[in-house]
Structures are given as structure tokens and as C-alpha cells.
Amino acid sequence: MVSMNRPAHFVLLRGLWREARHWGEFPAQLQQQFPGALIGMPDIPGNGLRNHETSPDTIVGMTDALRQQVDLSQPIRLVALSMGGMIAIDWMTRYPAEIETAVLINTSARPLSPFYHRLRWTAYPHVLSLIFHSAEQREADILRLTSNRYSHDGKLLQNWQQWQRQNPVSPISAKNQLLAAMRFSVTAKPQQPLLVVTSRSDRLVDYRCSQKLMQTWNADYVEHESAGHDLPLDEPGWLAEIIQRWFTAAID
Template sequence: MVPMNRPAHFVLLRGLWREARHWGEFPGHLQQQFPGALISTPDIPGNGLRNQEISPDTIAGMTDALRQQVNLSQPVRLIALSMGGMIAIDWMTRYPAEIEAAVLINTSARPLSPFYHRLRWTAYPFALPMIFRSATQREADILRLTSNRHPHDTKLLESWQQWQRQNPVLPVSARNQLLAAMKFSVIVKPQQPLLVVTSRADRLVDYRCSRKLAQIWNADYVEHESAGHDLPLDESEWLVQIIRRWFDLGIDIQIWK
């Protein structure tokens, strides 16, 4: 799909209240498949190593902050999850020369999908109160809501809770990120090669958001049958294999299980 005649530079973008460490094993699996690639995992202001900064309350503001952290000497390949996918779309459309291609995972955007698909109604009782809960409880709620493989993984949850104690997301940043995601709208279709990957069993965002996006933009589309919203966590090796095949061979719109 995209020629491999030079080393790739992958930039990985996470979602709401997440940081680089939440990618888990995924960057390592990606490196194994692309041994010569540079892999960058910048943090959105307000998260991770930048937790003392206040998050922008727009997706565009997040894009501009992330661009300052990335080596743009050559076009980059974005791999973006959830709200990170919104940032990727904004980046591709406002700075098209900087982006070679993108993989969007379980993302959504107005006006392509209705609000009750962008956040499934069954998730409302769990998702909306998270911003007001303690960091410890919020991490437990996020894990249960976003992972179908590890919802009761005590060791993983303890790691997530420890990261929040080390680099807590300030309440104002948590609010700003949520507002940014809610307000984001797609205006222009990206022109770069695009792979949309979704989890049919996603309990946070309806998979039809990804399917609709792929259909409207005529993008390549792959669907996992049983993983949760955090697809890189639930099916890291599967996801990397799909990305590898796409960059090497290209794939048509279809379902891979």
C-alpha cells in the first residue's frame, strides 16, 4: 500500500486520559515487524510525562502540541486509537505533507456518526461519571470498559493505577480532553492512504462508527470479532500483523477475524 523503500517513522497516538505506557506490548510487537522503523509515542499535554500541563480543549490544539514533539524530517505514519484517531484526522487534513499514511483504530467523529454510536448508550452509566471519580477508581472503570481480554487483570490494573499516582491527569485536563473529543467534527476528507480497524465487540464506541468512516472515505477496513475498545491491548500481535500486511500488500475492504 505504501512503499517500504526507506525506514518508516511511526507515531502512536492514544486517547482520553492515556499516556505512552498504555500502549503496553504493542510498540515492541510493531518494532519486530518493522525492525528499521523509528517508533515515537508522544504524550498529549496533560497526560504522562506532560501531566503538569493543561490539556488543550480542542483536537487542533492537541495536534499542534504533539507536532512539536515529533521529528518531521520525513513524512510519518500515524497509528491512532480512539481520540488519537481524531487527532490523526486533524493532522492529516491540516498538515498533509507531514503524514504518509494512517491507521485509525476504534475512532469516531461528527457528523459521520450519531452521538449514540460515538458513545454507546450502554456505556453512559460508566463513562460519564469517570471524570469525577478518583484516579484509582477511574483506572479500574476504564479497564473494565475498554478491554474484553483483561477486565479483571489485577496486575495490569495495579500498573495503570501506579502510573496515575506518578503522573496524575489533572481534573481540568480530563475535562478539556473530553470536551475536545465531543466537539470534534470532520470537515475535509484526508487524502493519504488510510486503514480503519475496529472491534465489533467494542463496548465503548459502536464499531459502526469505523465502518461508516471507511465507507464514506473509501478507506481500507478491517474488523476484529471479539476484542474490546483497546484493541492494541487485547489483540496486539493480531493488530501488528494486519498493519504489516497493509503496508506491504494492501488489503481490500473486508472483515478479518
């Protein structure tokens, strides 16, 4: 059970090549649901404010780098998207005393799901093309692939392209992050309370990966019917409310 006797401490973890600003409106929506909460959004080395560093090529390396950025004086509630979910799983299992609970959004892991679910076969050409496109075109590709609601939002795309110009992800960091995500395997079951959230209409990762996590670990589970892979972008208010309801139900 989750205790509510002290202010909540959330840490938000993004995925491949993304930074804190890509959370968009979601942190504000989460803050509305948890007014006294501390919400941290650390960047993976290689991304955002840490783009001058080289990304680790393992999830373990990313976890250990992120732990150095957050206050560990009280247990953390992780909210993690995609590759961020892999980091959350690693963090929960290797440092269980540090994590109170976690929300995993559209994530996947070997050996629980086959490779053709972890990356939908229809997405292969789009993902491969990212390697050869310019940084600005790559941001457009990512937006179209991960959002069902804002895939053609010109203003949002301009913001993403500007962030990439300000804090570019180097080719070596981009490669290392992709390798880390591809190699990650689950080796132990998290013992903390766990909510798995998925987008039924995710065009990047098959929603059955989230179902498999739920079934294997007997976790709580919620689906959204129409959102894309970037669920916090497409439905930030809905997601924050789902998390608040779940924590309310988990109060001891």
C-alpha cells in the first residue's frame, strides 16, 4: 500500500531522444491532482540539459545516472514512458527501497514480449528513416509516429525542432539509447505497487506489451482507446486523473 502521510515525490522519466520539455502539459496536470507534490523531470545523459554528455548504452547506466539527479531522502513515485519504463523497472528491482511505486506507460521488455510487438512491424520503415533524416525532419517523423492527436500540429513541431537546435542529441548518444532499449531484459519482478497504462492505438509499440506486463506481474492496468504512443502528450489530463484515482485506491 502507498502512504499519503507526507507530500508525494514524483520523478518523470521520458524515452528515446526526449527531454523534460517533451512532457508538455502533463506535469501541470499532475500537479493539479497532487497540489503538494514534488515533481522532478531529470534528463537522461545525452538529452536536454545533459546533451553535452554521452548517453550510456545500457539501461543500468541510465538508471545510475538519473539516481544522481534526484533527492533520495524519501521514496519516489516513478511515472515512466516507453524507454523510461525500462529504466523504472530496473530502478525498482535494483534499488527497491528508493521506489515507492511506479506507473509504466506504453513500455515493453524482453523476454516478455516478442520483438515484433516491442516495435510494430509497420513502424520499421519510419524508425529506420530517422537515422538518415536531418534533425528537423526527424522531429517531424517522431511527432507523426508517436502522437495521434497532434501529429500535424505545426506550432508543436516548431517547438520540438527549436529544442533540438538548443540541445541537440549527438549521433553517438542517439545510437546508445537505441541499443540500450533493444538490449534491455527483465530479470526480476518488481515488488512495489504497479500501474500499467497503455494506448490501444499506439502505432509504435503494440499495446499487448503492456498487457503482458500486467499479466506477468499481476499489475493494475488501464487502456486508452485513441491516444498514440506519447500518451502524456495526447491525453495529459486523462492520464493525471487516472494516476490520482489509482493512488487514492492504493491509500492504506
